[in-house]
Amino acid sequence: MKTFQVNGQQRLSSIHVGASLSNISTYLPPGVTPVIITDENIKALYGAKFPKGPVLTIGSGESIKTLATVEKLLGELIALSCDRGSFILGIGGGIVTDIVGFVASIFLRGVRFGFVSTSLLAQVDASVGGKNGVNLSAFKNMVGVFNQPEFVICDIDMLQTLPKAEISNGLAEIVKHGLICDAALLSFIEENRQKALDLDQDTIFRLVADSVAIKSQVVQQDEREAGERRKLNFGHTIGHAIEKLNQEKPDQTGHGRAVSLGMVAAALFSQKKGLISQADVTRITTLLKALNLPVNLDYKADQIIEIAARDKKKQGSDLYFVFLESLGKTRVEKIRYAEMNDFIRSVFT
Structure with missing residues (x-):
């Protein structure tokens, strides 16, 4: 097992790679029965292994x-008579951890929470770093907060029940970490x-641990995405637009795709x-x-442009875009939206 930490503004968050749901x-805080939030x-698959609560x-x-x-969920917490001493445990993938972190952060102005991260995508991305929130009118993460969980358990064994497409989705974010920080x-x-595709234990453990090391170090420097953390958005400005379009294509959905x-x-x-080569x-x-x-970028340019115009990183007519200076090194540059739109028209249909 490897443990990484993020010392956030509100609490210290520990990410345990290789820890187990069974432990x-x-x-968990001693003497406290957690309220567990999970998906169906x-x-x-794992309900029999959940702690009491x-x-x-x-x-x-x-x-x-x-x-x-x-x-x-807030109504259900009220019905359970939860109070400020309650602890919420999210067990699931990125959607569960995003929702649970947000719910815990706003219920009674904030209660303690932690995650057991069950998907590869969540273990290397969504559950680490303290971004919690939900979508609004299908636009990604438009409502949310920055708030670190007390702990994240990345149980490698739980990845064995993932569909193959979800393994690839998680590997996309791992590739991103290599591209931006680690050749x-x-x-x-x-x-x-x-x-990696076969979920070889040693290989996946290293990939998850290396990704968590990269993300936790970046978040430690810039928890609220005012500078250094922006590079974690490599591929996401246009990627989020594609993700929204893919909601109409069930066979192509997935954040990693x-x-x-x-x-x-x-x-x-x-x-x-002129920053990187064709090679x-x-x-x-x-x-x-x-x-x-x-x-293959077979999407309509005008559709991408329309959705990207609502990106969270937009600042007036400008946005911060993450470029590669080389494989393993990025440059975050403030550019005009018009420049990105001209590029989109040059590569999309």
């Missing part, structure tokens, strides 16, 4: 990541891509600015394809 009592699938269940999928779900990690993924396409676009934008772009697309992720 959750080690991490995770409850069916009331279990609140939500649906699955991006469509339930809404204020209506938050309101429902050696990128090379390791290339050399061990089949082991959208980020894969967003990273391809960002790599091409970086090449256009670098080819290396990126080759790896993403080998991980069963999409790389």
Whole structure:
């Protein structure tokens, strides 16, 4: 097991990679019975291993990541007579941890909470870093807070029940971490891509641990995304627009799939600015394809532009865009929206 920490403004958060749901009592506050929030699938698979406590269940999928779900959970917490001494335990993937972190942060102006992260995507991204929130009118994470969980348990064994598409979704964010911060990690993924897809224990443990190390270090420097943390958004401005469009294509949904396409676009934008070479772009697309992720930008430019105009990172007519200076190094640059839109029109149909 490896433990990483983020010393946030409100509390110290510990991320335990390789810890187990079966040992959750080690991490829970003594003498407190947690209120557990999970989704239907995770409850069916692992409910017998949950600690004692009331279990609140939500649906699955991006469509339930809404204020209506938050309101429902808040009402259930009131019905349970929860108070400021309560502890909320979210067990699930990124949608569960996003919702639970938000609910815990606003219930009675904030109660203690922690996560057991059950998907690869959540273990390397959503559950780490203290971003909690929900979508609004299908636009990603428009309502939320920064607030660190007391702990995150990344149980590697729980990944064995993931569908193959969800493994690839998580690997997309791991590739992102290599591209923005760690060329050696990128090379390791290339050399061990089949082991990663097969969930080889040692390979996945290293990939999760390295990703958590990168993200926790970045968040420690910039918890509220005022500077350094912006580089974690590599591939996400255009990726989030694609993710919204993909909601109408059930066979193409998934945050990682959208980020894969967003990273391809960002790599091409970086090449256009003379920062990386065509060989670098080819290396990126080759790896993403080998991980069963999409790389073809077959979307309408006007649709991408319309949705990207509502991106959270927008500041008037400008936005912060993350470029690659080289594989393993980024540059965050404030650009005009018009410049990004011209690029989008040049690569999308």
